[in-house]
Amino acid sequence: MSLLQLQAVHKHFGATRVLEDVSLNIEAGERHAIIGPNGAGKSTLFDLVSGRHRASSGHIVFRGRAIDTLPPHEIARLGLARSFQISSLFPRLSAFENLRCALLRPQGFGLSMTRLLPRASRLNACADALLEEIGLAARRDVLAGALSYAEQRTLELGLALASGAELILLDEPVAGMNRREAEQAIALIRRVTQGKTLLLVEHDMGAVFELADRISVLAGGRVIATGTPTQIRANPQVQQAYLGSAMTEDTPHA
Amino acid sequence: MKHLLPWIVFALLLLMLPWLFPSVLGISILNEMAIAIVFALSYNMLLGQGGMLSFGHAVYFGLGGFMAAHALLGMELGGPIFSVTLIPLVAGGFGLLAAVLIGSFSTRRAGTAFAMISLGVGELLAALALILVSFFGGEAGISGDRSLGPAFLGADFAQDSQVYALAAVWTFVSTLAMYLFTQTPAGRMANAVRDNPERAAFLGYNVQRVRLLSFIVSGFFAGVAGGLFALHYEILTAQNLSTTTSGNVLLMSYIGGVGFFTGPMIGAVVLTLINSVLSHYTELWLLYLGLSFVLTVMFLPQGLTGLLMMHRTPWRRGRLRSLLRPYLLTGIPATLCLFSVFALLEMLHQGSGSVMFFGLALNTEQPWAWLGALLLAIAAAYGWRRSLPSLREAWRSASQEDAP
Numbered sequence: 001m002s003l004l005q006l007q008a009v010h011k012h013f014g015a016t017r018v019l020e021d022v023s024l025n026i027e028a029g030e031r032h033a034i035i036g037p038n039g040a041g042k043s044t045l046f047d048l049v050s051g052r053h054r055a056s057s058g059h060i061v062f063r064g065r066a067i068d069t070l071p072p073h074e075i076a077r078l079g080l081a082r083s084f085q086i087s088s089l090f091p092r093l094s095a096f097e098n099l100r101c102a103l104l105r106p107q108g109f110g111l112s113m114t115r116l117l118p119r120a121s122r123l124n125a126c127a128d129a130l131l132e133e134i135g136l137a138a139r140r141d142v143l144a145g146a147l148s149y150a151e152q153r154t155l156e157l158g159l160a161l162a163s164g165a166e167l168i169l170l171d172e173p174v175a176g177m178n179r180r181e182a183e184q185a186i187a188l189i190r191r192v193t194q195g196k197t198l199l200l201v202e203h204d205m206g207a208v209f210e211l212a213d214r215i216s217v218l219a220g221g222r223v224i225a226t227g228t229p230t231q232i233r234a235n236p237q238v239q240q241a242y243l244g245s246a247m248t249e250d251t252p253h254a
Numbered sequence: 255m256k257h258l259l260p261w262i263v264f265a266l267l268l269l270m271l272p273w274l275f276p277s278v279l280g281i282s283i284l285n286e287m288a289i290a291i292v293f294a295l296s297y298n299m300l301l302g303q304g305g306m307l308s309f310g311h312a313v314y315f316g317l318g319g320f321m322a323a324h325a326l327l328g329m330e331l332g333g334p335i336f337s338v339t340l341i342p343l344v345a346g347g348f349g350l351l352a353a354v355l356i357g358s359f360s361t362r363r364a365g366t367a368f369a370m371i372s373l374g375v376g377e378l379l380a381a382l383a384l385i386l387v388s389f390f391g392g393e394a395g396i397s398g399d400r401s402l403g404p405a406f407l408g409a410d411f412a413q414d415s416q417v418y419a420l421a422a423v424w425t426f427v428s429t430l431a432m433y434l435f436t437q438t439p440a441g442r443m444a445n446a447v448r449d450n451p452e453r454a455a456f457l458g459y460n461v462q463r464v465r466l467l468s469f470i471v472s473g474f475f476a477g478v479a480g481g482l483f484a485l486h487y488e489i490l491t492a493q494n495l496s497t498t499t500s501g502n503v504l505l506m507s508y509i510g511g512v513g514f515f516t517g518p519m520i521g522a523v524v525l526t527l528i529n530s531v532l533s534h535y536t537e538l539w540l541l542y543l544g545l546s547f548v549l550t551v552m553f554l555p556q557g558l559t560g561l562l563m564m565h566r567t568p569w570r571r572g573r574l575r576s577l578l579r580p581y582l583l584t585g586i587p588a589t590l591c592l593f594s595v596f597a598l599l600e601m602l603h604q605g606s607g608s609v610m611f612f613g614l615a616l617n618t619e620q621p622w623a624w625l626g627a628l629l630l631a632i633a634a635a636y637g638w639r640r641s642l643p644s645l646r647e648a649w650r651s652a653s654q655e656d657a658p
Binding site for chain 1: 434437438441442445449452453454455456457458460461463471
């Protein structure tokens with residue numbers, strides 16, 4: 001059975017229909033990208049899966065369990081982590097503290113009142129290792145709110161990856177990064193999601209085709225195609241939805 | 255060893271202060287300070303650490319205090335006899351219980367909703383205090399005798415100085431416990447929820463649980479402070495859980511600096527001094543207190559501790575001395591200006607006759623007294639303003655990185 005299933009999911013905000021009859025299966029272990037023009041409903045889809053908003057109708061099933069009525073923290077505990085398109089950090093905590101907060105629950109610290117953080121050497125080593133891995137070791141003690149834009153994007157990614165969750169949702173992880181930063185981020189995502197399931201929303205077609213095993217195309221609130229990158233490139237409906245812009249510019253036909 | 259140093263200094267201060275100020279008034283003020291420190295630290299657990307602005311923190315202080323007063327009264331009336339050293343624990347337990355009940359619904363949201371609920375609960379309890387006479391004692395309050403318990407290490411706690419010893423121990427232990435709380439996962443997640451509750455939820459945390467935990471611990475220590483209050487004054491009235499008391503602890507924390515663990519402690523010491531010393535000299539002390547709060551919010555959003563911490567960089571660079579002259583050049587006219595404004599206020603307050611102001615007899619019927627104070631205020635304000643650019647310049651060069 002698929003790890004994550006969306007079954008006939010609808011979402012409207014008042015009279016505005018954002019998602020209509022979206023059904024998707026995300027298999028365990030795959031890297032699945034969702035692409036589509038602006039306003040196609042990609043971020044809304046993420047918000048429904050992670051529990052930020054509730055679907056107007058339809059079901060979302062994660063690991064065989066309906067999650068469409070659960071609050072975000074319970075969905076997260078089932079093994080789902082997400083990043084945000086606009087960095088959502090703990091601005092008055094240092095980069096190190098941000099990651100340590102993300103590691104607390106996976107490492108079994110929860111909300112303990114009896115364990116002291118300075119003495120949690122394995123936890124601290126993990127946070128430092130992760131900081132090293134995402135390339136922010138030199139900025140360890142800088143407040144997250146004082147980091148540069150690209151650094152905040154990287155830390156955002158780090159928070160999602162720290163959880164060790166089985167399903168990781170990344171909302172435009174390389175948006176606003178330059179080519180070199182994006183390549184580093186992609187390599188990092190590839191490395192850290194080894195053996196995990198990745199659901200990705202991204203505008204950068206280079207990143208999408210480098211990372212994704214399968215791609216779903218969302219346009220006008222509907223899934224118009226799902227398939228391997230090769231199939232998607234060749235799909236005339238997809239090319240029409242994009243009006244030949246991003247697809248033909250960024251990626252030569254195979 | 256390095257991180258033990260502040261605690262050794264704190265313990266030594268608690269130990270030595272009664273020798274430096276052995277008078278009855280001195281000991282009494284020290285007791286008030288100890289109570290205020292615990293109360294303000296417990297408040298900052300909400301405001302500074304957890305991002306919850308409470309207008310009703312006196313509820314837990316007051317309820318703890320009333321419980322302590324009842325325990326003392328109980329000993330008098332043939333109830334269980336136990337050592338008064340444990341009174342703060344009884345009070346803390348009751349504060350904790352109240353925090354569990356009230357926090358279970360008030361911590362659902364932070365921000366305005368939390369602030370409004372805290373205000374409502376505070377008003378509600380203050381009103382109840384006058385209605386439920388059996389527990390709160392109505393207008394007269396509840397009083398007890400702290401010297402009826404069994405003696406502890408030869409102390410029967412009849413003397414204020416013995417109460418100080420007890421309060422000092424409780425203050426040290428409470429401060430240490432509240433500091434250690436900030437170093438636990440629960441304390442750190444309170445910071446995270448303060449900064450970004452949504453993100454904390456997506457990390458798998460129930461943000462209400464995180465807030466509630468801080469709220470309960472804070473309620474406990476507010477209760478402990480209330481228990482120490484009951485021991486010191488031996489009487490609790492409705493005033494002690496009113497919004498005035500809640501407002502006072504907010505002022506202490508804010509003037510001291512909510513962004514630092516030590517901020518509320520400094521605020522507690524300074525405000526206790528203002529409350530008890532200034533109120534001896536002038537009836538206008540509440541006005542001055544209000545003014546200092548407004549000035550802090552406007553010019554020192556990080557509080558007094560923030561002001562001290564600003565000087566770390568110049569200090570490390572050895573440039574502190576270069577600030578002395580500009581500080582004097584600004585400080586003297588600023589002080590003169592404030593003093594002449596205060597003189598005017600005191601004369602206004604007096605209305606007729608003469609006012610003693612720092613040994614100066616100001617006759618309000620004489621126009622020259624008014625004119626002199628007014629002219630001095632204007633001249634000093636002018637000098638103050640003129641000195642500011644050079645102060646700014648000196649500050650910039652003292653805190654800047656050395657040019658390569």
